[in-house]
Amino acid sequence: MTRPVLVVAAAIVDDLDSPRELLAARRSAPASLAGRWEFPGGKVDPGESPEEALHRELREELGVRVGLGHELVGPDGGAWRLTDTYVMRLWMAEIVDGIPEPLVEHDELQWLPLGQWTAVPWLDGDVRIVEALAAQYVTD
Numbered sequence: 280m281t282r283p284v285l286v287v288a289a290a291i292v293d294d295l296d297s298p299r300e301l302l303a304a305r306r307s308a309p310a311s312l313a314g315r316w317e318f319p320g321g322k323v324d325p326g327e328s329p330e331e332a333l334h335r336e337l338r339e340e341l342g343v344r345v346g347l348g349h350e351l352v353g354p355d356g357g358a359w360r361l362t363d364t365y366v367m368r369l370w371m372a373e374i375v376d377g378i379p380e381p382l383v384e385h386d387e388l389q390w391l392p393l394g395q396w397t398a399v400p401w402l403d404g405d406v407r408i409v410e411a412l413a414a415q416y417v418t419d
């Protein structure tokens with residue numbers, strides 16, 4: 280069996296200490312994934328640490344600089360299995376510079392209010408992740 284490819288992504292929230300809104304990104308490509316929502320991020324390049332890759336992807340995809348919070352540790356060796364090919368690690372994050380825009384790979388961004396984090400059609404592999412995330416932050 281070949282090793283899964285590591286994807287790193289961010290659950291970008293308005294405030295790491297008290298999240299009210301989560302940033303979801305709608306994929307524009309490839310056609311099989313277009314129209315579904317995901318956590319911004321991407322694959323780790325050779326020689327990069329996961330955190331370096333995440334900062335690079337967020338700069339390229341959204342034009343923002345972020346501060347990272349805790350990692351949402353998954354059930355698959357600490358990560359989240361997405362498909363036969365991909366496994367993902369996900370960090371909480373907060374924007375420290377820039378206004379996010381859908382620069383590449385996405386055609387829309389949406390700040391989802393707490394209580395509505397599962398309300399858009401996420402990629403199949405992300406559904407259980409966003410449910411686990413939402414369960415951490417209960418609406419008052």
Ligand SMILES: Nc1nc2c([nH]c(=O)n2[C@H]2C[C@H](O)[C@@H](COP(=O)(O)OP(=O)(O)OP(=O)(O)O)O2)c(=O)[nH]1
Pocket residue numbers: 286287288312316317318319320321322323336361362365367402403404405
């Ligand atoms: N970024 C991201 N990818 C996800 C998520 N959920 C999910 O199943 N994936 C899948 C979609 C892709 O098949 C794969 C990651 O690929 P990607 O297209 O984001 O990676 P990348 O930015 O490095 O892409 P590229 O340079 O190779 O075009 O993981 C998610 O929440 N975020």
